Amino acid sequence: MRRVFIFTTTAIAGSLLFFLSYLASHAGGAVLSLSPDSGTYQVGQEMTLDIFLDTGGNKVDGVSAFLSFDTEKLEFVSTDSSGSAFDVAGFEGLLKNLGFVEISRGASTGVSGSKLLVSKIVFRVLDEGTAEVNISSDDPYKSIVVKEGGSEPEDNILASATGGSYTLSNSTPQLASPENAEGAAYSACGIRLSWEWGGIPQSTVRFVIEQATDNSFNTKTTLPYTLTTEKTGNAPPYQYEHEDAPNLNPNSNYFYRLRTEDPVEESSIVYVNSDNPELPGPPIKTARLPDTPPPPENLRATIDKRENTVLTWTMPSSFDFSASPPAPLERGFDDMLNVIPNALFL
Numbered sequence: 001m002r003r004v005f006i007f008t009t010t011a012i013a014g015s016l017l018f019f020l021s022y023l024a025s026h027a028g029g030a031v032l033s034l035s036p037d038s039g040t041y042q043v044g045q046e047m048t049l050d051i052f053l054d055t056g057g058n059k060v061d062g063v064s065a066f067l068s069f070d071t072e073k074l075e076f077v078s079t080d081s082s083g084s085a086f087d088v089a090g091f092e093g094l095l096k097n098l099g100f101v102e103i104s105r106g107a108s109t110g111v112s113g114s115k116l117l118v119s120k121i122v123f124r125v126l127d128e129g130t131a132e133v134n135i136s137s138d139d140p141y142k143s144i145v146v147k148e149g150g151s152e153p154e155d156n157i158l159a160s161a162t163g164g165s166y167t168l169s170n171s172t173p174q175l176a177s178p179e180n181a182e183g184a185a186y187s188a189c190g191i192r193l194s195w196e197w198g199g200i201p202q203s204t205v206r207f208v209i210e211q212a213t214d215n216s217f218n219t220k221t222t223l224p225y226t227l228t229t230e231k232t233g234n235a236p237p238y239q240y241e242h243e244d245a246p247n248l249n250p251n252s253n254y255f256y257r258l259r260t261e262d263p264v265e266e267s268s269i270v271y272v273n274s275d276n277p278e279l280p281g282p283p284i285k286t287a288r289l290p291d292t293p294p295p296p297e298n299l300r301a302t303i304d305k306r307e308n309t310v311l312t313w314t315m316p317s318s319f320d321f322s323a324s325p326p327a328p329l330e331r332g333f334d335d336m337l338n339v340i341p342n343a344l345f346l
Helices: 009-025
Strands: 030-035 038-042 046-054 060-068 074-080 090-094 100-111 116-125 129-135 143-148 158-162 164-171 179-187 191-198 208-210 221-225 239-244 253-259 296-306 310-315 330-335
Touching: 030 060, 030 129, 046 060, 046 074, 060 090, 060 116, 074 090, 074 100, 100 116, 129 158, 179 253, 191 253, 208 239
Parallel strands: 030 158, 038 164
Antiparallel strands: 030 046, 046 116, 060 100, 060 129, 060 143, 074 116, 090 100, 129 164, 179 191, 191 239, 208 221, 208 253, 296 310, 310 330
């Protein structure tokens, strides 16, 4: 027997609404996490951690995150809420030196996403060893995420939170040398250098650029370039422009080399434009200034009608039109206010 199923549009619509309502009521729980969740940092160095929220498909109004840390290994420095997905400021700071930091922020309208930035927190490394930074989920410092239109703690939808574990070292890291150092002249008095560097970012590190007119570098000029912590790793390349300096002359050869240094040590010297970075490469030659054109010859002025004066001239045969834009060999003055009929002009 063949069975026949008949569905009405009302039944289908009702089932669909029930299904959507079911999905909305069973959205996943929210998750708080730290980024990075691991890494190696030096004693005295600052480490910045981002606090991210995955709302699990829900819209949320606010978040309070309590971070615990080892006060013998780490020191709280500051928080930074710039770029936060939560535009309403709450409390952000240390809780009476108990090893807890609270980050509480709200949203003027409900927000949702899989990786919403809540805030950034900065610690300073005090001692070597291993330090954990955890997001607390236990009273009295219980982290919560409040769903849109809800109230705390009844509407806390935080399902889980993951912290991080960090290696803290007291040994001085070997300072990385610059890589892929290249340079070229872009004008008669301008040279552009670029290079890559994969070292550990520190505000005390700087690049030292040395310039010389021969590859012995017995006589050299030092051009300091300060490294900013915003530029880290190998992307994008670092760049230095040396332009209009008193010691940079047109049509001249210059050799460059560079290294990194901090208050403790410095890296190996690397030569610019060298296949072997440890040996001097070919020099960079600045462009020559354009030749000054000679004065014109056979200058003549004629008047072909009452108010039209025409100047003509020639250029010497030694003048190179290919090196300079050709000057007009004729110029007319027609109906100009400063040209008076029956008058003499020199």
